[in-house]
Amino acid sequence: MGLEILVCMKQVPDTQKVKIDPERGTLIRKGVPSIMNPFDESALELALEIKEAVGGRITVLSMGIPDAECILRDSLTLGAEKAYLLTKGDFAGADTLATSYTISRAIKTIGKYDLLLFGKQAIDGDTAQVGPEVSAYLDLPVVTFVSDVIKVEKRSVVVERMIDNGKQVIKAPIPSVLTVVKARQRLRIPTIDGIVSSFERNVVRLGPDDIGADIKRCGLKGSPTRVKKIFSPEGKGSTSYIEGNLEQMSAEFIDVLKHKGLYRR
Amino acid sequence: MGDYPTGIYNINAHSDGMGIVDGESRIREEYSDYLKDESNTFGSGVEKLFFPENIKHVSYIVREAQKRGKFITISGGRTGICAGAVAEGGWLLSLEKMKRILTLSSKSGSFELKVESGLRLSELVTKVRSRELGIEGSSMERFIESSQTFLYPPDPTETTAMLGGTVATNASGARTFYYGPTRRWVVGMEVVLTSGELLRIRRGEVKENNGYFSIRREGGTPIRLPFPGYTIPETKHSAGLFSKRGMDIIDLFIGSEGILGIIVNVTIVLIPEPVSYIGGVGFFNSEKHAVDFVINARNGDQKPLALEYFDSGSLLLLDETRKIQGPTSEIPEIPYISGISDNTKINVYAVYFESAGWRGEKKDDMNESIKKWQMLIEKSGGDPAVSWGAISKRDLLRLKSFRHSLPETINKIIAQNKRMDPRIHKVGTDMAVPDSHLAEMVDFYRETLDGESLRYVIFGHIGNNHLHVNMIPDSHTELERAKKLYGMFARKAVSLGGTVSAEHGIGKLKREYLALLYTRNEIQMMKTIKHVLDPKGILTPGNMFEPH
Numbered sequence: 164m165g166l167e168i169l170v171c172m173k174q175v176p177d178t179q180k181v182k183i184d185p186e187r188g189t190l191i192r193k194g195v196p197s198i199m200n201p202f203d204e205s206a207l208e209l210a211l212e213i214k215e216a217v218g219g220r221i222t223v224l225s226m227g228i229p230d231a232e233c234i235l236r237d238s239l240t241l242g243a244e245k246a247y248l249l250t251k252g253d254f255a256g257a258d259t260l261a262t263s264y265t266i267s268r269a270i271k272t273i274g275k276y277d278l279l280l281f282g283k284q285a286i287d288g289d290t291a292q293v294g295p296e297v298s299a300y301l302d303l304p305v306v307t308f309v310s311d312v313i314k315v316e317k318r319s320v321v322v323e324r325m326i327d328n329g330k331q332v333i334k335a336p337i338p339s340v341l342t343v344v345k346a347r348q349r350l351r352i353p354t355i356d357g358i359v360s361s362f363e364r365n366v367v368r369l370g371p372d373d374i375g376a377d378i379k380r381c382g383l384k385g386s387p388t389r390v391k392k393i394f395s396p397e398g399k400g401s402t403s404y405i406e407g408n409l410e411q412m413s414a415e416f417i418d419v420l421k422h423k424g425l426y427r428r
Numbered sequence: 429m430g431d432y433p434t435g436i437y438n439i440n441a442h443s444d445g446m447g448i449v450d451g452e453s454r455i456r457e458e459y460s461d462y463l464k465d466e467s468n469t470f471g472s473g474v475e476k477l478f479f480p481e482n483i484k485h486v487s488y489i490v491r492e493a494q495k496r497g498k499f500i501t502i503s504g505g506r507t508g509i510c511a512g513a514v515a516e517g518g519w520l521l522s523l524e525k526m527k528r529i530l531t532l533s534s535k536s537g538s539f540e541l542k543v544e545s546g547l548r549l550s551e552l553v554t555k556v557r558s559r560e561l562g563i564e565g566s567s568m569e570r571f572i573e574s575s576q577t578f579l580y581p582p583d584p585t586e587t588t589a590m591l592g593g594t595v596a597t598n599a600s601g602a603r604t605f606y607y608g609p610t611r612r613w614v615v616g617m618e619v620v621l622t623s624g625e626l627l628r629i630r631r632g633e634v635k636e637n638n639g640y641f642s643i644r645r646e647g648g649t650p651i652r653l654p655f656p657g658y659t660i661p662e663t664k665h666s667a668g669l670f671s672k673r674g675m676d677i678i679d680l681f682i683g684s685e686g687i688l689g690i691i692v693n694v695t696i697v698l699i700p701e702p703v704s705y706i707g708g709v710g711f712f713n714s715e716k717h718a719v720d721f722v723i724n725a726r727n728g729d730q731k732p733l734a735l736e737y738f739d740s741g742s743l744l745l746l747d748e749t750r751k752i753q754g755p756t757s758e759i760p761e762i763p764y765i766s767g768i769s770d771n772t773k774i775n776v777y778a779v780y781f782e783s784a785g786w787r788g789e790k791k792d793d794m795n796e797s798i799k800k801w802q803m804l805i806e807k808s809g810g811d812p813a814v815s816w817g818a819i820s821k822r823d824l825l826r827l828k829s830f831r832h833s834l835p836e837t838i839n840k841i842i843a844q845n846k847r848m849d850p851r852i853h854k855v856g857t858d859m860a861v862p863d864s865h866l867a868e869m870v871d872f873y874r875e876t877l878d879g880e881s882l883r884y885v886i887f888g889h890i891g892n893n894h895l896h897v898n899m900i901p902d903s904h905t906e907l908e909r910a911k912k913l914y915g916m917f918a919r920k921a922v923s924l925g926g927t928v929s930a931e932h933g934i935g936k937l938k939r940e941y942l943a944l945l946y947t948r949n950e951i952q953m954m955k956t957i958k959h960v961l962d963p964k965g966i967l968t969p970g971n972m973f974e975p976h
Contacts, residue, residue: 193844194558196821198822199822206525233820237820237822237823240817240819275874306659319850346755348755349755349756349757349758349760351761351822351871352816352817352818352826352827353816353818353819353823354762354813354814354815354816354817355708355710355798355801355802355805355812355813355815355816355817356802356812356813356815357817358798358817358819359795359798359799359802359812362795407588408507408588410464410507411461411588414460414461
């Protein structure tokens with residue numbers, strides 16, 4: 164049958180390696196590598212599996228600085244056919260409202276899609292708002308917390324979604340927006356042939372004019388959200404790290420316990 | 429270091445502020461980690477454990493040991509697998525507190541870094557990457573401001589190894605294929621001799637001349653140290669003392685396994701790092717095709733940094749690990765294997781390859797390079813449609829953990845088998861042969877092992893014709909059989925002009941194989957050299973030769 168699948172993705176700092184400047188309350192980004200948001204990796208893997216099962220084409224879309232092209236290029240090596248990057252100063256500083264507006268404008272411009280996949284949330288902002296907001300702008304149904312696509316039918320998909328006490332199976336119409344959780348198979352590794360064929364494909368860059376966007380609704384200008392303060396939660400007590408191989412670490416740990424009188428043979 | 433030409437210098441020894449743990453039972457109970465290495469060989473009867481913090485402390489220990497007739501064993505990261513750091517009685521000297529970075533000097537586009545022996549490789553990598561060496565000076569400013577990043581090329585898998593240990597064992601890693609072993613990147617060292625004096629060596633200053641090294645001695649007569657004079661295999665090699673006509677004296681100490689002196693610091697070279705890496709794993713349905721790929725990759729213009737092998741048995745083990753780890757596993761789905769239920773007879777062989785992009789090259793060059801790998805896989809009978817490629821950091825890291833998972837997986841199985849019989853251990857070969865004999869050696873391994881019921885895998889540094897056959901015995905009978913096979917493999921490698929140990933060294937566990945490689949007279953020559961520097965034989969008894 165062949166589905167047109169769109170995967171929206173974001174380049175994020177590897178938050179496992181990010182620290183917060185305690186005085187200024189801002190993220191220290193220096194030297195922190197950028198990665199594809201892990202939830203978006205799951206969404207892309209799901210898209211690739213759907214494509215393998217029923218055929219189709221995958222388009223990837225992102226908004227960010229020019230360097231965000233890296234995650235789109237990686238997607239092309241894995242088998243995405245088309246890639247678009249929204250990158251222009253007017254887009255900078257966007258909150259989820261302005262982001263969703265911009266992305267929905269772009270989607271209306273670049274094509275019609277059967278399934279629109281988002282990672283459930285990005286690991287830097289953690290809002291989980293962009294997928295549902297885009298669905299509102301596009302007037303499409305949305306299924307959040309999707310963990311798998313069980314079946315693709317002619318005009319619908321059957322998906323599994325995670326809920327607090329288990330799983331829920333839902334039939335959603337085509338087209339729909341799905342936001343994907345991380346509990347899936349990890350994003351695959353590209354093949355040599357995949358990398359070579361990606362050389363033929365380019366990442367198309369889009370600005371506000373290309374998507375007919377009102378720049379007052381984009382970027383910082385279109386963002387009512389104000390960040391009042393970012394801070395590290397105050398730690399209680401202190402943390403010390405034990406280094407070395409397993410044996411050395413265990414031995415040192417036992418020493419610490421002994422020192423505190425918590426270890427007896 | 430330029431202030432001190434190669435020679436022997438006096439040291440004012442003292443023990444002020446040094447940590448000393450006294451008493452056999454206390455050491456056994458509270459410091460048992462210091463009694464064993466990664467081979468799980470346990471030492472015993474250690475009377476004192478020293479934690480020297482400087483050269484004067486080390487000098488003090490050897491002087492005292494001389495006076496009291498005590499043996500000294502040197503302990504680094506204890507990541508070795510031949511028990512070189514495992515002590516039987518006597519005193520144990522841990523270098524872990526000597527981990528300072530001493531000096532940095534800039535040398536035409538690269539840097540030389542003088543570092544104490546106890547710094548772990550992982551710590552060195554972090555410090556060099558972040559450019560935080562904790563020292564000052566004009567070279568340091570140049571280092572910080574450079575637009576390039578720098579790299580210490582040796583990349584042993586065990587990154588908790590200490591730098592001094594990697595020099596004393598001439599350690600290797602996957603990228604040794606391109607960069608050569610540790611030896612190539614060491615330009616200076618300081619060694620505390622059993623006399624308590626300090627030998628400072630700067631590469632290029634003292635070379636073999638008429639069968640001897642002549643070393644000047646501060647305020648005394650020079651030492652004449654004989655040169656080994658035998659021929660060593662021209663493969664990757666780490667067994668016995670190094671020997672080559674006209675060799676530098678520093679090469680005698682690199683790979684000497686602590687029998688000649690205690691290496692307290694080393695001066696290593698940092699070179700510009702490649703700006704990008706290409707990694708991949710080619711998959712093949714026959715072992716011959718995989719070997720062809722290696723030979724083609726070596727002969728082409730790809731200049732691989734590394735070529736690493738995985739046979740079917742290795743890939744099956746990795747796939748088992750992947751399934752146990754579940755969806756978060758770093759190991760990708762393996763072509764031809766993953767998803768198949770009965771895969772015991774599957775034929776799939778893989779070669780990991782890696783090449784680099786250098787400063788000044790264009791993006792197109794990288795694309796061309798990947799296309800060349802694609803063609804090479806195809807030409808050698810493999811399938812680039814299922815073979816993996818990695819150009820992003822994420823994928824390169826995944827391939828790294830793919831490679832490193834295998835030895836860990838094997839060790840887990842061995843640990844299980846050990847519960848049935850504590851005598852069981854892994855029997856892993858470390859032989860290398862010249863390029864022209866790669867296929868013959870692989871065939872010999874396969875034909876020999878296919879006739880056995882023993883579980884085994886073959887993997888490792890195929891670019892250097894240096895494969896590890898890991899035999900996994902599940903009974904004492906199988907263990908004995910594996911040891912016999914080991915001997916057969918060693919003799920075959922030597923008959924092809926190869927070595928019995930390419931990287932693991934001899935230590936205390938592989939002494940018998942030294943005799944396959946060298947004649948009695950040649951081994952006697954090694955002992956003679958040791959005797960000049962350590963007449964009472966107090967240093968690391970049991971390494972390379974039987975203890976007295």
